[in-house]
Amino acid sequence: MKHELSVMMLTWEYPPRVIGGISPHVCYLSKSLAQQGVKVYVATCDFPGAPAHETTFDGVEVYRIDSYKTPAPDFATWVYLMNLNMQKEAAAIVHKLDNKIDVFHAHDWLVANAGIGLKHIFRKPLVVTMHSTEMGRRDGTHTTTEKMIHETEAWLNYEAWKVICCSDYMIQHVKWAFGLPNDKLVMVPNGVNTKNYDENNNDMKTFRNCYALPEEKIILYVGRLVYEKGIHILINAVPKILSKVNAKFIIVGSGYMKEQLLNIVRSMGLEHKVLFEGFVDEENLIKLQKVADVSVVPSLFEPFGIVALEAMAAKSPVVVSDIGGLTEIVEHDVTGVKAYPNNPESLAWGINKLLLDPIYAAKIRENAYHKVLETYDWTKIAQQTKGIYEEILGEYSKSFWA
Amino acid sequence: MRVILFSWEYPPRVVGKLAEYVSALSNSLVKNKIDTYVVTYHDYLTGMSAEASGVETFRVSNPVKTHIGVLTWVLTLNQEIERAAANIYYDAKKKIDLINVFDWHFVPAAIALKKGLRIPFVYSVESLEDHRSLSSDSAYNMAIKSIEWLGFYESNCISVKSEWMKEEIIRIYNVPKEKIVIIPTKPEKWMTSVLKTYNCAVGGTKIET
Numbered sequence: 201m202k203h204e205l206s207v208m209m210l211t212w213e214y215p216p217r218v219i220g221g222i223s224p225h226v227c228y229l230s231k232s233l234a235q236q237g238v239k240v241y242v243a244t245c246d247f248p249g250a251p252a253h254e255t256t257f258d259g260v261e262v263y264r265i266d267s268y269k270t271p272a273p274d275f276a277t278w279v280y281l282m283n284l285n286m287q288k289e290a291a292a293i294v295h296k297l298d299n300k301i302d303v304f305h306a307h308d309w310l311v312a313n314a315g316i317g318l319k320h321i322f323r324k325p326l327v328v329t330m331h332s333t334e335m336g337r338r339d340g341t342h343t344t345t346e347k348m349i350h351e352t353e354a355w356l357n358y359e360a361w362k363v364i365c366c367s368d369y370m371i372q373h374v375k376w377a378f379g380l381p382n383d384k385l386v387m388v389p390n391g392v393n394t395k396n397y398d399e400n401n402n403d404m405k406t407f408r409n410c411y412a413l414p415e416e417k418i419i420l421y422v423g424r425l426v427y428e429k430g431i432h433i434l435i436n437a438v439p440k441i442l443s444k445v446n447a448k449f450i451i452v453g454s455g456y457m458k459e460q461l462l463n464i465v466r467s468m469g470l471e472h473k474v475l476f477e478g479f480v481d482e483e484n485l486i487k488l489q490k491v492a493d494v495s496v497v498p499s500l501f502e503p504f505g506i507v508a509l510e511a512m513a514a515k516s517p518v519v520v521s522d523i524g525g526l527t528e529i530v531e532h533d534v535t536g537v538k539a540y541p542n543n544p545e546s547l548a549w550g551i552n553k554l555l556l557d558p559i560y561a562a563k564i565r566e567n568a569y570h571k572v573l574e575t576y577d578w579t580k581i582a583q584q585t586k587g588i589y590e591e592i593l594g595e596y597s598k599s600f601w602a
Numbered sequence: 603m604r605v606i607l608f609s610w611e612y613p614p615r616v617v618g619k620l621a622e623y624v625s626a627l628s629n630s631l632v633k634n635k636i637d638t639y640v641v642t643y644h645d646y647l648t649g650m651s652a653e654a655s656g657v658e659t660f661r662v663s664n665p666v667k668t669h670i671g672v673l674t675w676v677l678t679l680n681q682e683i684e685r686a687a688a689n690i691y692y693d694a695k696k697k698i699d700l701i702n703v704f705d706w707h708f709v710p711a712a713i714a715l716k717k718g719l720r721i722p723f724v725y726s727v728e729s730l731e732d733h734r735s736l737s738s739d740s741a742y743n744m745a746i747k748s749i750e751w752l753g754f755y756e757s758n759c760i761s762v763k764s765e766w767m768k769e770e771i772i773r774i775y776n777v778p779k780e781k782i783v784i785i786p787t788k789p790e791k792w793m794t795s796v797l798k799t800y801n802c803a804v805g806g807t808k809i810e811t
Contacts, residue, residue: 271744276670280677281745284710291718313681320685321718323692347668352678355665 205589206239207303208290208318210311212282214262217247218482220424221390221506222307222331228391232582234258238589241301243290243314245282265289276345283313290318303327303589309334309349312356319359323601325592328360330370335377336501336524337428354378361592364585366390366504367525373503386588390525391578392509394569396486408491411475412448417555419447420492420516422485422507423499425455430498430521432457433544435464437498438474440548445555449474450488489514493561494554498539498547502526508536509576512568517561519550535568604637605700605800606687608708610676612642612659620704620728630793632656636800637694641686641708643679660686673745676707684711691719699804702726706746709753716756724803725757726785727767732774751775759803761785761796 209230213223230240240260245267246252255261265286272278294301305327306315319326334349335341341350357363357378364386365371371385401407412418419441423429431451438449451461451474458476465474480488489495495511497520504525511518512535520526521541530536537554540546554561596602607628611621624640631638632655644661662682669675691698701723703712712723731746754760754775760782762768768782783802785795 270748271741273673273741273745274670277673277677277742277745280674284677284680284713284749287714288710288717291714295718295720313677316681317684317714318718320681320688321714323688344668344670348666348670348674351666351668355678358665 204237205302205586205593206241206300207233207305207589208241208243208294208301209305209307210286210290210315210318211242211244211307212267212279212310214242214244214264216250217245217264221504222310225329225331225390225506226307228393228578229582229585230260231256231258232391232578233586234260235579236582236586238582238586241293241297243286243293245286263289263293274345276348279310280313283311283317286311287314287317290314291321294318294322302593305329306356306360307331309353309356312352316356316359325361325596326359327362327364327588327592328356329364329366330357330374330503331366332501332503333374333377336373336503339428339501350377357384360384361596362386362588364388364588367528369524369528370503373524388581388584388588389576390504390506390509391576391581392506392513392572393578394513394572397490397510397514401487401490404487404491407487411450411488411491415446417445417447417493418488418491419449419551419555420452420488420495420511421449421498422452422489422495422510423497424453425451425457425461427457428499428501429455430500430542431455431461432464433498433500433521433542433547434496435461435474437544437548437551438465438470439468440544441551442470442473444552447473447493447555450492451476452478452480452485452488454478486514489516492516494519494551496547496551497521497526498541499523499526500542505529509572512536512572515565515569517554517564518568519547519554521547530568531571534564535571536564603699603800603804604639604694604697605631605702606639606641606690606698608641608683608687608701608703608712610643610679610705610707612640612661615643615645615648618728623728624704627796628657629655631796634793634797636797639690641683641690658690660690662686671742673742677710680708680711683708684714687711687715688719691715691721700724700800702800703753703757704728706731706750706753709749709756713752713756722758722803722805723756724759724761724799725753726761727771728763730767730770730774733770754781757781759783759799761799763787 211226213219215227234240242262246264252264267282270281272281304318307329308331338346341347495516495518497508502524508518518536520530522538523541532538537550539550609624611617613625628638638657640659644663664679666678701712704726705728715721735743754777771777783799
């Protein structure tokens with residue numbers, strides 16, 4: 201296939217390395233761009249067992265770069281040291297490709313230094329996707345580390361030719377946080393691959409029995425166990441939900457709040473009702489999302505809310521907090537239930553409403569699935585993204601760098 | 603020959619002895635008809651300029667003002683050093699022969715430029731982390747040491763000022779001795795020796811040790 205343009209994605213996570221939402225996002229975006237005739241290179245952190253260089257069947261070339269050899273005193277310093285290596289290796293790769301990279305596309309501040317460095321070394325435009333911000337994650341910047349990360353994000357946004365955000369909410373947030381002009385920001389939604397959820401799993405009953413009794417409803421939470429994701433709101437809502445419905449809570453993911461949450465559950469004497477599953481591989485996660493009677497996204501800050509989309513694709517009805525990107529994804533009473541953010545009563549009310557009214561739940565389930573097919577399709581997203589690259593390259597061709 | 607010098611101190615910003623040395627070197631290089639650029643840090647405290655004739659000096663500030671330590675400070679400042687050097691490279695129609703980096707601070711920038719633009723570099727060692735932070739092996743010190751190691755590994759040539767420093771680099775970092783040149787401080791031998799090192803690093807004459 202002849203490629204009219206080529207892009208190098210910079211990301212700190214790419215499958216099989218999965219930490220948050222950036223990994224699947226960059227993976228699907230890269231594959232879908234490849235299907236649109238874009239040559240995609242990915243520079244990312246290494247992962248035990250994953251090859252240092254591979255070309256996937258759709259033509260995406262992935263380079264996994266040593267990220268843990270250099271000792272680092274803390275996470276933020278590790279990020280900058282990792283960028284040193286990523287930049288060095290990526291520069292060598294681009295040189296080997298005869299500088300045939302048209303655009304560098306960086307995902308979040310975690311690859312800021314590498315993106316900015318490569319832009320200036322090769323004088324090619326830098327596109328940035330802001331998946332999240334430090335201000336949003338921490339509800340302000342309070343510590344020196346948080347301020348440093350915030351300033352790094354501001355610097356990355358300054359250096360970017362265009363900044364992509366995946367919701368209107370994030371556009372406004374990023375514009376406010378970094379003082380960007382309107383014409384620098386573009387909204388491209390995040391996507392979900394419904395095919396992943398379409399496969400027929402015959403043994404779903406057996407699978408379900410591993411987690412819950414037949415008479416128990418399954419309430420699923422998927423996400424890191426951190427403050428911004430609002431998991432503590434759901435934990436606080438557990439007794440209120442159980443007073444009306446017999447249910448099992450399955451908590452997927454880990455994070456610094458885990459011990460604290462376990463203690464709360466223990467003190468309520470509900471260990472038998474709330475299961476902390478930790479990290480779950482993709483295959484089992486999809487099955488869990490399919491058997492869940494309700495999926496809950498109780499975030500306090502949510503730039504997009506990909507977990508809600510995944511649940512919708514898996515035909516699991518969603519209850520989300522009415523915040524950030526979730527506000528745009530879910531239409532109340534049509535494609536899901538919205539609860540007041542930071543409010544366990546409201547969250548419990550939403551969950552019980554779905555669990556106690558199967559006809560209502562079925563309607564929501566169907567509507568949500570169709571909404572996903574209509575709006576959050578990766579092919580459309582890749583076409584939009586390619587359009588942005590082309591527009592930038594048009595502007596670039598008139599600049600003195602060209 | 604066209605050379606860029608990277609130093610985190612350069613007059614009027616004087617922190618230790620390095621500033622004076624790099625200043626004397628840049629002046630002397632210009633006298634020897636070498637196009638000389640200096641890329642250094644602008645701290646907004648020590649004044650804008652104290653320019654030597656014929657040396658083009660670029661002072662960059664750190665794009666990130668808040669830092670948790672010297673390492674994060676250095677690693678973000680490196681991007682600006684790199685940007686300034688890339689601009690010099692493109693303005694000079696891609697004809698930069700060599701980068702000379704002094705101590706570990708801007709080694710990351712020198713490496714990225716070498717990998718991306720194939721500009722060779724000489725790593726000049728004033729001091730080592732092992733001597734500055736005696737017998738410390740915290741993650742912080744190890745990170746600095748690993749940047750020093752990377753500099754030794756990636757550089758085309760290493761220059762030191764004494765036999766002792768050469769021995770120390772070999773002892774601590776296992777660098778092959780052929781890679782290290784001692785540049786004598788005696789005025790009559792100094793410049794000849796610097797130029798010989800530069801020529802060697804860009805693939806010219808062989809170094810005599």
